[in-house]
Amino acid sequence: MYQFNSGFELLELTKKYDMPISEIVINYEHEMTGDDRELIINKMAANLDVMRKSIEKGLKDDIKSVGGFIGGDAKKLYDKIINNFTISGETVSKAVASAIAVSEVNASMGKIVAAPTAGSSGVIPGSLITIARKFGKSNDELIRALFTSSGIGIIIAKNSTLSGAEGGCQAEVGSASAMAAAALVELIGGSPEQSLYAASFAIMNLLGLVCDPVAGLVEVPCVTRNAVGTANALICADLALSGIKSIIPFDDVISAMDNVGKMMPCALKETAEGGLAKTTTGIKFKMNFSGD
Amino acid sequence: MNLREYSVFDIMGPIMIGPSSSHTAGAARIAKIARQIAGDDIKDVQFILYDSFASTYKGHGTDKALVAGILGLDPDDERLPHSFELAKEQNISVLFIKSDKDAQHPNTVRIIIKDKSGDVTDILGSSIGGGNVVLKEINGMNVEFTGEYETLITKHIDKPGIIAMVTKVLAEYKINIAFMRVYRQLKGDNAIMVIESDQVIPEDVRISIENINGIERAIVINSIKNTY
Numbered sequence: 419m420y421q422f423n424s425g426f427e428l429l430e431l432t433k434k435y436d437m438p439i440s441e442i443v444i445n446y447e448h449e450m451t452g453d454d455r456e457l458i459i460n461k462m463a464a465n466l467d468v469m470r471k472s473i474e475k476g477l478k479d480d481i482k483s484v485g486g487f488i489g490g491d492a493k494k495l496y497d498k499i500i501n502n503f504t505i506s507g508e509t510v511s512k513a514v515a516s517a518i519a520v521s522e523v524n525a526s527m528g529k530i531v532a533a534p535t536a537g538s539s540g541v542i543p544g545s546l547i548t549i550a551r552k553f554g555k556s557n558d559e560l561i562r563a564l565f566t567s568s569g570i571g572i573i574i575a576k577n578s579t580l581s582g583a584e585g586g587c588q589a590e591v592g593s594a595s596a597m598a599a600a601a602l603v604e605l606i607g608g609s610p611e612q613s614l615y616a617a618s619f620a621i622m623n624l625l626g627l628v629c630d631p632v633a634g635l636v637e638v639p640c641v642t643r644n645a646v647g648t649a650n651a652l653i654c655a656d657l658a659l660s661g662i663k664s665i666i667p668f669d670d671v672i673s674a675m676d677n678v679g680k681m682m683p684c685a686l687k688e689t690a691e692g693g694l695a696k697t698t699t700g701i702k703f704k705m706n707f708s709g710d
Numbered sequence: 711m712n713l714r715e716y717s718v719f720d721i722m723g724p725i726m727i728g729p730s731s732s733h734t735a736g737a738a739r740i741a742k743i744a745r746q747i748a749g750d751d752i753k754d755v756q757f758i759l760y761d762s763f764a765s766t767y768k769g770h771g772t773d774k775a776l777v778a779g780i781l782g783l784d785p786d787d788e789r790l791p792h793s794f795e796l797a798k799e800q801n802i803s804v805l806f807i808k809s810d811k812d813a814q815h816p817n818t819v820r821i822i823i824k825d826k827s828g829d830v831t832d833i834l835g836s837s838i839g840g841g842n843v844v845l846k847e848i849n850g851m852n853v854e855f856t857g858e859y860e861t862l863i864t865k866h867i868d869k870p871g872i873i874a875m876v877t878k879v880l881a882e883y884k885i886n887i888a889f890m891r892v893y894r895q896l897k898g899d900n901a902i903m904v905i906e907s908d909q910v911i912p913e914d915v916r917i918s919i920e921n922i923n924g925i926e927r928a929i930v931i932n933s934i935k936n937t938y
Contacts, residue, residue, distance in 0.1 A: 447718045461719060468725045484729065485769045524728030527771050527791040532841065534721050536731045542722075564722055571721035576714075580721070581839050583732075583816075634766040636729040690766075707769060 420445040423576055425614050425668035428569060432610040439600070439610050440562040443569035462561050465531045469520070469543035472530045476519020483525035485635040485707055492519035509552055510649050517544025517648040521641040534571045534580040534593055537636045540644035541594035542567055542601070545651045549602055563605045567597035570617050577669070578676035582629035583688040585679030587643060592624035592675065595647035595654070602655035614668040616651075616658035621671050623650050626678055628686035630693025633704040639694055724841045724934075727790040732817050733763065733770035736837025738790065739934065740819060741779025743845055743857050746931045748823040748831035755780050756805045758820040760813035763837075767806070776819065777804050785841060820847075851893050851902050859888055859906035861931040862916070867924045868894040868901040875922045876903065885909045 420442055422428040431442045447458050475481075477496050482489040495515040498504050504511040517540030524530045524539050533542040542564070550560045571580065574593045579585040599616035603609075608616075624647065632638040658664075664671070685692030694700050726735040745752065757776050759767055767773050771791065778793035779785075780802065789796060797804055809820075817837040824830050834847035845855050848863070855861055862880075866872050873892065880887060886908045894901035911930045920928040 443718060450715060451717055458718070462722065465719075465722055465725065484771055527727050527729065527734070527774070529725065529786060529788055530728050531723055531725050532731045532735070533723075535840065536726065536728050536734070539728070565718065568718040568722045572716045572718070575716050575721060583839070633769060634762075635769040 420449050422446065422569075422573070425573055425617075425672075428573065429610055429614065438562070438566070438604055439569050439613055440565040440604060443565040443572075446569070446572075447565075459561060462564050463557075465533075466557070466561055466564060468529055468531050469533070470547060472520045472523045472528065472539075473516045473543055473547060474519075475528060476521075476523045477515065481522040481526045481528075483522065483635075483637050484527060485525070485633060485637050487632065487635065487637040487703060488525060488641050489522060491641065492516070492522055506649065509548065510652055513545045513548035513648050513652060514645045515544075516548050517541055517644045518641055520544060521644040525635075525637050525641065533567070534575075534597065535582070535590050537582060537640050538590040538594035538644060538647065540641070541591060541647040541651060542598045544644070544648040545598040546601055546605065549652070550605060553606060555605055559605060563601040566601040566604045566613065570597045570600045570613075573668075574672055574675075577672045579679065585675065586682050586687055587627040587629040588621070588624050588675055589679055590629065591643045591647040592621050592627055594644075595624060595651045596620040598648070598651035599654040599658070602651060603658050606655070606659060608655075608659045612658040615662070615664045616654045618664035618666060618668045618671045619654035619657055620650055621675055622664070622666065623654065625671075625675060626682075628682065628693050629688045630686055630695045631688065631690055632695050632700045633707045634688075634690040634695070635707075638703075720840065725786040726841060727771075727775070727786060727788065730770045731841040732837045732839050733766065733772045734775045734790075735785035735841035736817065736839075736843050737763070737772045737819065738775040738779040738783065738785040739841065739843045739857060740833075740835035740837060740845070741776045741821060742782060742784065743779075743835065743843070743931055744821040744823060744831065744833045745780050745782055747833060747848060747863065747929055748829075749825060751826040752780060752802050752823055753826050754803045754824040756807060756822040758807045758809050758822070760809050760811065760818040760820075762816040763819055764808040764810075773806055776821070780804070780821075780823070848902060851895060851900075853893055853902060853904055854891070855889075855904050855906060857931055858934050860909060860911050860933040862903075862905040862907065862911055862919070863929045863931065864903045864919065865926045866901050866903065867926075868896075868898050869924055872922065872924050873903065876905070876919055876925070879915060879918050879922070880905070880907070880911075883912075883915050885911060885915065
């Protein structure tokens with residue numbers, strides 16, 4: 419039996435079967451759907467393929483978003499990396515540029531994987547694909563990492579929400595960042611406990627983040643928040659891998675996120691009635707955008 | 711805690727055309743289900759948009775996604791952003807109307823489809839997040855199904871024995887019924903049956919069911935999972 423409803427239960431399963439999180443999640447999926455292992459792995463490989471292509475497209479093509487507020491930003495950052503001129507260094511900048519690339523492809527009606535949502539679709543591919551390349555990890559290891567991410571996402575979905583409309587951006591980019599951080603830890607050889615510490619740090623750092631899209635579109639500030647969710651995932655994975663422990667367990671962090679989401683006013687949950695959407699400039703952009 | 715069982719691919723996925731799973735992928739899915747109910751000879755479509763669909767549809771490409779669904783495109787089809795041109799090529803006219811009425815759920819659309827023979831299909835559906843949808847009305851009758859399962863819909867006359875005959879055919883082909891509901895307007899009048907199944911329902915099974923005396927039409931809507 420590979421069913422789990424909490425981080426605690428997931429850790430117990432990794433101990434009971436002496437398996438990494440990714441393997442528990444693959445078994446969970448097999449048990450739940452009856453699909454065989456090969457099909458499950460192939461479906462995830464298809465996700466990875468779309469993720470890679472969306473990064474390539476975003477770094478190469480001239481992107482223009484539907485609302486017209488963003489586009490071409492991934493390329494701008496990538497030029498800085500090529501010229502060896504970034505403050506945060508090559509690894510963070512590459513991961514961030516990749517995340518922005520996916521987010522821009524999304525905003526321009528290109529093909530992406532909702533991971534876990536379209537609005538937060540840059541974080542997981544940006545961080546995992548960049549770090550896998552840096553450490554020479556194989557495609558199979560990367561596919562495994564996506565199962566680790568999914569396991570964390572399942573726990574969040576069961577105990578709180580992954581939707582900005584229900585829980586604010588903390589639930590979207592915050593969750594994506596936690597899913598990425600946990601997977602990075604496993605990818606680099608950390609323990610399941612360390613994966614959950616990394617996921618805990620990631621959400622703690624973004625707790626309370628509101629969802630306030632300008633003109634109601636998945637453009638500003640969504641794209642730069644994907645950037646920060648990506649950098650946060652890298653940092654939180656490093657914290658956990660260095661042996662730092664979260665004193666608040668993952669399940670408590672999720673419960674805190676859920677409480678904060680419930681306390682958050684509706685104006686700050688994707689309705690574009692507060693935050694950046696209601697600034698003088700935000701309102702002006704909404705008026706200028708011809709598409710209602 | 712939420713008791714729903716999540717597949718890994720509910721969380722990591724779907725593969726879709728951006729920018730919004732609820733406003734783009736979900737919209738395309740509702741319209742594709744509407745097409746499967748209405749049939750292929752579509753001539754003219756009206757979309758009545760409610761709440762958040764009405765206020766932000768252009769910026770989310772909801773309009774393009776809805777038209778793409780009507781053309782039978784999946785939410786991950788890269789032709790989705792060009793659906794208006796494709797509809798024009800197929801001589802399908804489309805019209806968008808913003809409603810100021812409340813629809814109980816933020817992302818709701820009514821789709822009124824006229825086909826070449828003049829028949830009208832009227833469906834109401836909501837996009838409930840993550841690309842998931844709920845169909846709420848077919849031709850004025852309240853229904854409820856998600857398209858997550860292989861779905862069989864029959865239009866039939868409300869009389870004894872019809873349901874038994876349908877389930878008998880399914881049993882013969884070893885098709886397991888996961889959920890089943892029957893809806894009717896008036897006793898002895900038009901009725902709709904919605905059967906959600908675990909297995910694919912092949913075309914010959916659909917035809918056998920449609921040939922049952924008292925069944926006017928049988929429609930199969932392919933599961934989202936089978937088309938992943």
